[in-house]
Amino acid sequence: MASTSGTGFPMTVTDFTGHSETFEEAPQRIAVVSGTPLNIFYDAGGTAIAASDLTENIRLVEDRATEMQQLPQLGLPRGIDSEALIGLNPDLVITQARAQTELTAQLQKMGIPTFTTEVKNLDDLAAAYQIFGAISGTSDRASERITEITSGTQAVVDKWPADDDTSAVILFASSQALSVKLDNSIAGQMLTQLGIENIAEGSVPDNPGSETTTLDVEAIVAAQPDYVLVTSMFDSNDEAKTNMDEQFASNAAWQAVDAVREGRIIYLPQQYFLYNPGPYYADATQYLAASLRPDIYGTPQEFA
Known part of the structure; x- marks a missing residue:
């Protein structure tokens, strides 16, 4: 399970593949090169120096969407411009499992710290928020958000x-x-x-x-x-x-x-079900439940 050694530095961070990195101080130049972890990272309170290309199949968290859209975009997740990424001198790169295995290996070989995400279920999502909050010094914000997401999801489940x-x-x-x-x-x-x-x-x-x-x-x-x-x-x-x-x-x-x-x-919709919906996990669960039982949940709500 992905985890951190605590919320203060020095901090050892273990990613979703079991790879660990130790940071003497908080990383300042973080690149997040896949849209799903980027969305979670920003919702947890983080700030990045670069991102992958942002497509319409990700529903960006509303209060920080403009910030994310204005980041330098380095290509689609499977085709990240590694030269441009390395040129930004990141002290941490957050990647996506499977789709970016080769990129992650390349960065590690060069001594660039990496954190690989593979967020599938609600427990994974909670771990990602906790870790991103610890890395960014925004643990209170991250805890608040995962509590809201978890309770919102449970409210949907309880009505079934x-x-x-x-x-x-x-x-x-x-x-x-x-x-x-x-x-x-x-x-x-x-x-x-x-x-x-x-x-x-x-x-x-x-x-x-x-x-x-x-x-x-x-x-x-x-x-x-x-x-x-x-x-x-x-x-x-x-x-x-x-x-x-x-x-x-x-x-x-x-x-x-x-x-x-x-x-x-x-x-x-892809915005909820192609990748983990992250900040909108409860909304996605509500959408699915309403699609199957509108008599209980009402009409599935589309989004902007």
């Missing part, structure tokens, strides 16, 4: 009826492939919190640590989930819906899934 037996399958659609999300995905974690059955529970992941498994339409037909949830990685939510609507209509196999044939398909 204990006798509800809803089931769902979570599809992940991109321009390259279509797969099914497991319980360790963002949407999968939230289904588990609500007590909703994910029909892919227990399936073999595509590779060790993966949150997806190979699509098997026949298995979905056999399980007949109450809902089909669609998460996506396209240029926009609208493009994802158009693409999947075409697939559902053109592939006869999908018409054997009652939820597809009867229109019980829910498109989950």
